[in-house]
Amino acid sequence: MRPNGQARSQKSQQVILITGPSGAGRSTAENVLEDLGCETIDNLPLSLLPRLIDGVPMGRPLALGIDVRNREFSTQAVLDMIAQLSSDPRIDLEVLYLDCRADVLSRRYSETRRRHPLAPAEAPELGIKREFDLLERIRLRSDILLDTSDLTPHDLRAELKRWFDAEDARRLAVSVHSFSYKRGVPNGIDLLFDCRFLANPYWEKPLRRLDGRDQRVADYVAADPRSATFFDKTRDLVRFLLPAYVDEGKAHLSIGFGCTGGQHRSVVLAERMARALAEDEWQVSIRHHELERRGHVSASTGSGDKG
Structure with a gap:
């Protein structure tokens, strides 16, 4: 994921944290990053992250998907994890936040007929609002923010490749x-x-x-x-x-x-x-x-x- 395989400023492990509201494209992003050579892990319990980081460097970037379905999720827990990784001299962290307008998320839930994880027995709009409230501070802490409201899955894949494809020699x-x-x-x-x-x-x-x-x-x-x-x-x-x-x-x-x-x-x-x-x-x-x-x-x- 580095231009021309360049060094990582003495940091041994690149970590991309992927988060955002449910339905904004996190699964697509994980698949794209996996195709680009990342080791991808979805919703690893936050308490297990230190053990993973303390292990032997993987030799390739690590992409971690985190959302409200994580059994240990809380706004503060994710912010604490970001702070911990950012301060670790071994870690080169980027927080990728996939955003989306509420009306688009509502339409996507209507089209797929899926239940929102924060409103399983209620209208998806209630879950979307609750999730926006939970994620707002994490959104403000992100390094890269991509709004997927007007993107098709193909468009999102192309945008992620533009940001993360190691073949781009000017990737910064x-x-x-x-x-x-x-x-x-x-x-x-x-x-x-x-x-x-x-x-x-x-x-x-x-x-x-x-x-x-x-x-x-x-x-x-x-x-x-x-x-x-x-x-x-x-x-x-x-x-x-x-x-x-x-x-x-x-x-x-x-x-x-x-x-x-x-x-x-x-x-x-x-x-x-x-x-x-x-x-x-x-x-x-x-x-x-x-x-x-x-x-x-x-x-x-x-x-x-x-x-």
């Missing part, structure tokens, strides 16, 4: 994050940039309830005379570093932009960086932590902390 998972400093820096950020010196759209009443995905907010941030220079220099730094990280064998790079409320400036810069890197043909995902926390709030209806 880049995630760009926006966040609120008031809520703390997200776990696992490698490169961190503070946007709080830029002009704040929050103080403009017409922009306050919008977020950085709205062109009016982006234009306001871009009008700060320091904005273009700041972005150009950060983009050039990232462009310089990415090939070096590929040569070093790094699998994942997280880039964070933070502002006060995580709604305006950091979102604008994260969107711009993600677009620039995608145009350079890097594999990029984007995470807006504060907007996610608010429930995928839209650019025209967001409510505002100071951002």
Whole structure:
């Protein structure tokens, strides 16, 4: 799973943790990763994981599927497991979260006539809501987030191969994050940039309830005379570093932009960086932590902390 079989930064075992709501495609992802050479284990009891990790390195990536059917599942137990693996110097961990809209999940359950594991005697919609609530903190902790709502199984397979196929010599998972400093820096950020010196759209009443995905907010941030220079220099730094990280064998790079409320400036810069890197043909995902926390709030209806 590394470009051209490169080294893993002195870490002996790559682990891909696959999770997400039931019906979002976890089984498909496990099958794809198995085809790509992973040792795949579905819903291993969490208490057995230390014994597995303490064993002899497998010589190939390990893909672990975890969902609410796991008999030892709890939100905190999974977060503790992620923290434990992330801090283990032997482990190179990536958390893959397969997301999906509630209406699409409901349709999938209707088409297959399967019962939701959290609502076996009730409507699937109740189970979907319960599962979203349980998984929200894990979703925010993920490294790679793929929304499967509009993907066929074939599309999902192609997307997973794009991220994880070792034959791709430029395989490096880049995630760009926006966040609120008031809520703390997200776990696992490698490169961190503070946007709080830029002009704040929050103080403009017409922009306050919008977020950085709205062109009016982006234009306001871009009008700060320091904005273009700041972005150009950060983009050039990232462009310089990415090939070096590929040569070093790094699998994942997280880039964070933070502002006060995580709604305006950091979102604008994260969107711009993600677009620039995608145009350079890097594999990029984007995470807006504060907007996610608010429930995928839209650019025209967001409510505002100071951002």
